[in-house]
Amino acid sequence: MNIAAAANxxxxxxxxxxxxxxxxxxxxxxxxxxxxxxxGSRSKVGRTAAALTxxxxxxxxxxxxVERKGGTAVLERPEVxxxxxxxxxxxxxxxxxxxxxxxxxxxxxxxxxxxVLAWALHVGGVVTRALSVERAxxxxxxxxxxxxxxxxxxxxxxxxxxxxxxxxxxxxLITTVLLDLGLAVSVLYTASDQLVPxxxxxxxxxxxxxxxxxxxxxxxxxxxTLLFLFRDRYEAKRADPAGKQPGAFATSVMERLPxxxxxxxxxxxxxxxxxxxxxxxxxxxxxxxxxxxxxYWGWDPKEVWSFITWVAYACYLHARATAGWKxxxxxxxxxxxxxxxxxxxxxxNIFVTxxxxxxxx
Numbered sequence: 208m209n210i211a212a213a214a215n216x217x218x219x220x221x222x223x224x225x226x227x228x229x230x231x232x233x234x235x236x237x238x239x240x241x242x243x244x245x246x247g248s249r250s251k252v253g254r255t256a257a258a259l260t261x262x263x264x265x266x267x268x269x270x271x272x273v274e275r276k277g278g279t280a281v282l283e284r285p286e287v288x289x290x291x292x293x294x295x296x297x298x299x300x301x302x303x304x305x306x307x308x309x310x311x312x313x314x315x316x317x318x319x320x321x322x323v324l325a326w327a328l329h330v331g332g333v334v335t336r337a338l339s340v341e342r343a344x345x346x347x348x349x350x351x352x353x354x355x356x357x358x359x360x361x362x363x364x365x366x367x368x369x370x371x372x373x374x375x376x377x378x379x380l381i382t383t384v385l386l387d388l389g390l391a392v393s394v395l396y397t398a399s400d401q402l403v404p405x406x407x408x409x410x411x412x413x414x415x416x417x418x419x420x421x422x423x424x425x426x427x428x429x430x431x432t433l434l435f436l437f438r439d440r441y442e443a444k445r446a447d448p449a450g451k452q453p454g455a456f457a458t459s460v461m462e463r464l465p466x467x468x469x470x471x472x473x474x475x476x477x478x479x480x481x482x483x484x485x486x487x488x489x490x491x492x493x494x495x496x497x498x499x500x501x502x503y504w505g506w507d508p509k510e511v512w513s514f515i516t517w518v519a520y521a522c523y524l525h526a527r528a529t530a531g532w533k534x535x536x537x538x539x540x541x542x543x544x545x546x547x548x549x550x551x552x553x554x555x556n557i558f559v560t561x562x563x564x565x566x567x568x
Contacts, residue, residue, distance in 0.1 A: 218339035219399035223392075225332030226353060230388050232325035233381055239318035240378040243304050244463070247311025298442055300465040304375050315374055319367065322381065326360045333357050339399045345415045348556055352391035356384045358423035373473075375464055379430050410495035417488040421481050422548055425520075428477035429545035432538045435470035439535060442467050471534065474541060475527050482520055489513050508559040512551035519544035 305311030333354050337344035345351045363380050366373045441461040444453050453461065464470065492513065493503040504510060523540040526532035532540075 215339045215399065218335050222332045222335035222339060222399070225328050225335060226388065226392065229325045229328035229332060230385060230392075232321055232328060233385050233388070236318050236321035236325055237378070237381045237385060239314050239321055240304070240381060243311050243314040243318055243374075244306075244378065244460070246314060247304065247306025247463070248308035298466040298468070300372075300469050301461075301463040303372065304378065304463055306463055315377075318377055318381075319374070322360065322377065323364065326357065326364060329353070329357045329360065336399060343411050343415065345419060346411070347395075347397040348552075349391050349395045349397045351415070351419065351552070352387055352395055355419050355423055356387045356391075358419055359426055360384060362424050362427055372465075375434075376427065376430060379434075380427075383426070383430075408495060408498065410491060410498065414488060414491040414495050417484055417491060421485040421488055422552070424477060424481040425485070425545055425548060428474045428481075429542060431470050431474035431477065432541040432545075434464055435467055435474060436535060436538055437461065438464050438470055439467035439538075471538065474538070475524075478520060478541060478544075479524055482524060485517060485520065489517055508555045509551065512547065512555050516544060516547040516551055519547045 303315075305315045333344050333350075336350060336353070340346075345354050359380065363373065363376055366376075438461055441453055441457060444450055465473070492510070496505065496510070497503045519540070523537060523544050526540050527537040
């Protein structure tokens with residue numbers, strides 16, 4: 208028994224070391240992402256910003272050219288930019304966080320490499336924590352937080368592997384991961400221990416893992432939504448030459464991001480993709496509740512706020528699919544929905560007493 212306890216304590220200690228090591232490498236990745244934004248060229252950014260002040264071209268102004276090839280007339284029309292909807296602006300995506308230069312891109316590649324190394328250490332810490340008690344590594348808020356951050360980074364790296372141009376997510380993501388892990392190791396830390404009997408179920412692997420994956424992916428959607436609000440406001444100012452124009456700093460940052468339309472589309476697709484998984488999370492929790500407490504639904508605070516979060520995202524998706532609610536109105540709904548998710552985790556767990564309070568911090 209003593210040997211087993213010593214082995215568990217050793218694995219738990221190794222888990223802590225790996226998590227702290229991951230935080231150190233994440234810090235280096237954060238600095239590299241900052242260097243990507245700071246040292247990338249701003250000349251291309253300035254040219255893109257200047258292009259935004261020009262009038263939107265319309266199909267009526269487009270010229271045509273007829274070219275004969277082998278006796279066949281070929282009608283060529285130049286590519287034109289049109290407004291997709293009243294009040295919308297069709298703006299090309301920015302050159303990216305690197306500013307379209309080799310130097311900035313080099314720092315970006317270094318940042319991604321450091322992110323991969325930190326992620327490997329991070330996942331190692333989560334797995335070692337699980338091995339120390341031979342159970343799922345999300346039985347309390349500390350374990351949930353560390354796993355949540357690892358899954359968020361995993362989702363980001365998967366998007367990069369799929370050749371998606373999402374390196375603009377790197378800086379806000381790593382910043383948030385460092386804050387999350389810092390809070391986890393300082394305030395939420397809980398010693399490695401076994402669970403209460405109610406949690407000894409295979410549903411712990413299913414229900415909580417789905418909740419973590421859903422939240423981590425919804426976080427990426429929330430970041431994109433928040434950046435959309437800033438970028439959309441920036442584009443509106445640029446489109447109004449008579450109004451107050453954005454400053455040099457705002458131009459340097461905003462012009463490297465994707466266009467507001469691209470950010471809005473990315474957020475919608477992310478949220479729409481993971482919404483069914485969040486729905487399954489609630490259903491799985493109800494099934495587990497019936498097995499553990501003899502009822503599917505009891506209006507426990509955690510159950511209530513999980514349902515509120517589901518309703519909020521359902522409203523967002525419905526509003527986003529309705530023409531009159533695209534853009535900023537739907538974006539605010541999306542942020543409110545993610546705020547519900549955060550309160551469901553931090554607020555309910557820390558400030559509200561319920562059947563889920565046994566997990567502790």
